[in-house]
Amino acid sequence: MKNLSLRTRVLTGSAALVAVGAGAFGAVAAASPGDSAPQAAPAAAAAKGEVKNKDTFASDHLTIDAATKAAQAALDAAEAANQRVTVAVVDRNGNTIVTLRGDGAGPQSYESAEKKAFTAVSWNAPTSVLVGRLAQTPNLKDIPGTLFLGGGAPVQLKGAPIAGIGVAGAPSGDLDEQFAQAGVAALGK
Structure with missing residues (x-):
């Protein structure tokens, strides 16, 4: 692999980036709102800053x-x-x-x-x-x-x-x- 030309290395790298990008796009598209896909795992929800309802309370305020x-x-x-x-x-x-x-x-x-x-x-x-x-x-x-x-x-x-x-x-x-x-x-x- 040491003897690959610059052109081959650029093409190989580009192909790898396209594959990673397609995988990321597919993951985002699969989790788009409105789909019936399963909800994110609790760890993912926590990473987004979401909390459980039992950790909150509602209070009344004047308009x-x-x-x-x-x-x-x-x-x-x-x-x-x-x-x-x-x-x-x-x-x-x-x-x-x-x-x-x-x-x-x-x-x-x-x-x-x-x-x-x-x-x-x-x-x-x-x-x-x-x-x-x-x-x-x-x-x-x-x-x-x-x-x-x-x-x-x-x-x-x-x-x-x-x-x-x-x-x-x-x-x-x-x-x-x-x-x-x-x-x-x-x-x-």
Whole structure:
């Protein structure tokens, strides 16, 4: 085989590549979607990043329309009381879905509203209730992203938190929380 010409070696190599390519094409074609070919082996599925159903769970989340409806209801309640606030709605994981900053709301209200919403959904309780827990556990306030002031309300489905609404900017946390509760109430309509 040492005496093969360059031309013979190129032709032999090309033929080998064609054979490998045809084999790969055949394997891909045999596994195309919609065919009744058997499913890939579990090891192949794992290599593609697929997991078993028993390794997952489903959770409920507000739609963007529902989050916007709740935020607007909270903002409307604040405006009816002549208060300038910001309203934030976060999902179960604490990610912001929507934030509405009312006309004339203070610059601190944006971040405060998000933190109140995050705190409410994290503990599945109004933030005014959580303020009382600080007396027993003062280091709760050190948890990043939280704000233990009245103005946050959880949104629940079957008792489980699925979102949080936070309001900030009114002269008291009680008012902020009243507006947040108006947002929660709008979802039940």
